[in-house]
Amino acid sequence: MSSQTIQSVRGMRDILxxxxxxxxxxIALIHRILGQFGYHxxxxxxxxxxxxxxxxxxxxxxxxxxxxxxxxxxxxESLTLRxxxxxxxxxxxxxxxxxxQTQRFYVEGPMFRYERPQKGRYRQFSQISVESFGLAGPxxxxxxxxxxxxxxxALGIRDLVTLEINTIGLPAERAAFHQDLVAYLEQHLxxxxxxxxxxxxxxxxxxxxxxxVEVQRCLDDAPQLHDYLxxxxxxxxxxVKRYLDALHIDxxxxxxxxxxxxxxxxxxxxxxxxxxxxxxxxxxxxRYDGLVEQLGGKATPAAGFAFGLDRILLLAQTRNVFSEKxxxxxxxxxxxxxQTTAMQWANRLREELPSWQIIMHNEFQALKNxxxxxxxxxxxxxxxFGEQEVSAHTATxxxxxxxxxxxxDYDGLIAALNHEDNQ
Ligand code: HAM
Numbered sequence: 001m002s003s004q005t006i007q008s009v010r011g012m013r014d015i016l017x018x019x020x021x022x023x024x025x026x027i028a029l030i031h032r033i034l035g036q037f038g039y040h041x042x043x044x045x046x047x048x049x050x051x052x053x054x055x056x057x058x059x060x061x062x063x064x065x066x067x068x069x070x071x072x073x074x075x076x077e078s079l080t081l082r083x084x085x086x087x088x089x090x091x092x093x094x095x096x097x098x099x100x101q102t103q104r105f106y107v108e109g110p111m112f113r114y115e116r117p118q119k120g121r122y123r124q125f126s127q128i129s130v131e132s133f134g135l136a137g138p139x140x141x142x143x144x145x146x147x148x149x150x151x152x153x154a155l156g157i158r159d160l161v162t163l164e165i166n167t168i169g170l171p172a173e174r175a176a177f178h179q180d181l182v183a184y185l186e187q188h189l190x191x192x193x194x195x196x197x198x199x200x201x202x203x204x205x206x207x208x209x210x211x212x213v214e215v216q217r218c219l220d221d222a223p224q225l226h227d228y229l230x231x232x233x234x235x236x237x238x239x240v241k242r243y244l245d246a247l248h249i250d251x252x253x254x255x256x257x258x259x260x261x262x263x264x265x266x267x268x269x270x271x272x273x274x275x276x277x278x279x280x281x282x283x284x285x286x287r288y289d290g291l292v293e294q295l296g297g298k299a300t301p302a303a304g305f306a307f308g309l310d311r312i313l314l315l316a317q318t319r320n321v322f323s324e325k326x327x328x329x330x331x332x333x334x335x336x337x338x339q340t341t342a343m344q345w346a347n348r349l350r351e352e353l354p355s356w357q358i359i360m361h362n363e364f365q366a367l368k369n370x371x372x373x374x375x376x377x378x379x380x381x382x383x384x385f386g387e388q389e390v391s392a393h394t395a396t397x398x399x400x401x402x403x404x405x406x407x408x409d410y411d412g413l414i415a416a417l418n419h420e421d422n423q
Contacts, residue, residue, distance in 0.1 A: 011115070011123025019313065022322040026155075026313055027108070030128055033150045037143065039104040039130060044088045046110065050078040056087035056291060058262025060202040067113040081112040084261070085129030086288065086304060087295075093133055094297035102134035119314070120279030126309040130285075133292070136301035138239035141267040141287060142247070144305050148271050148283050149249050151307070156321050161282060163250065164270045166257035167237035168205070169229045171265065171290065177228040178204055184222045191218035208256040219256070226255060236266050263288040269305060275318055282311040328356040330379035330400075332370040338385040339364075345383070345395060345410065352414060353421070374400060383413075 008014060050070050057064050069081040082088055085107045093099050108128045115121055130147060132140055152158040168174060182204050193212045244251050259268045268286035285305020292300040333342040346358050361370045374382045384396040389407060397413060398405035408416060
């Protein structure tokens, strides 16, 4: 047997402090914003039947054709670890009969894609997928954008991201464009890289967002999707832009933005950054009016997007926007005889000061060493329970910033801490 230690699966990370603490702050902020907009959290299984993603995301997409973690369970049923959140939410809407009225939901948690790992791209990553059902108008597309705007503004990183929007119209409009685009590209095969050649007959729309310079140049003279849009689609997009202008939300229209999942129509959105190297899209989504019906539900307009938590966190870290949570009070007991009192006081303090972090040292060492530890963890105060203090029903509160200290009974302690808290 090998004595080598077992490592985690490639592309799957352990998230440790301080990143894990920062993530919690980020998630709490997103929860608050989504709550303000009236979105409810729902919790869905990580495993779904493989057919769900094949039908929703599309067989020809990169996600379904080469990135899914798919396996047969013990009953020989093909299951897939969710590569994204939207398909599962739509399945749940239909299965639980929730499409009778307008719905605003979000799903949070890990997603799995077998991609080549690099900074900002993992095989297990986290999204908060925000979805709405029953609202067909451009107002709803704009609401989803406002949620992104609210988060990036609250994080203080709005200037690091660009809002890119586009419309891909309706499937029938796209079909006509498809045909003409393929015909044009077939005349220009020399300009296409291998990837684009492969996509020509599987997913030609994706060629539009090829990173290859020559392909991009060739596309300059290709048919333009916007010319194929009917009046209704054009008006939907124009309205989105009007609202964004009125709300002073900066955006860029990127006519080549098409997204890598098949279910979209009308508005598609991406929040991108140049600060993270190749993995520039931090949040993305769009309208998907046809998906509910395609998965067997009654026709229901829908739209959504997903925050990519790993990438948003990387971006926020470049700005130091998270506060380091340091202990407020570090509790020292001189010996076992004082420990019970220390525990009792600490418990009462946790009840009265619920947002304070109160840490017990929990080892009987010389007080000098306990103080060293309190300094090391950057505690604001040390609360000392020595023999004298405890016998007098008091404790000593030492401000580790300025070194001042006072010995107080419990009520005096609370008064002093509340006073400090209000400073
Ligand atoms: P997506 O563009 O595939 O869309 O992913 C959304 C976000 O998830 C990306 O912008 C990125 O931040 C993050 N992401 C994707 N793959 C990885 C990865 N391998 N590592 C780290 N982060 C990643 C969707 O998934 C759609 N379901 C979004 C949506 C919701 N559309 C409508 N509703």
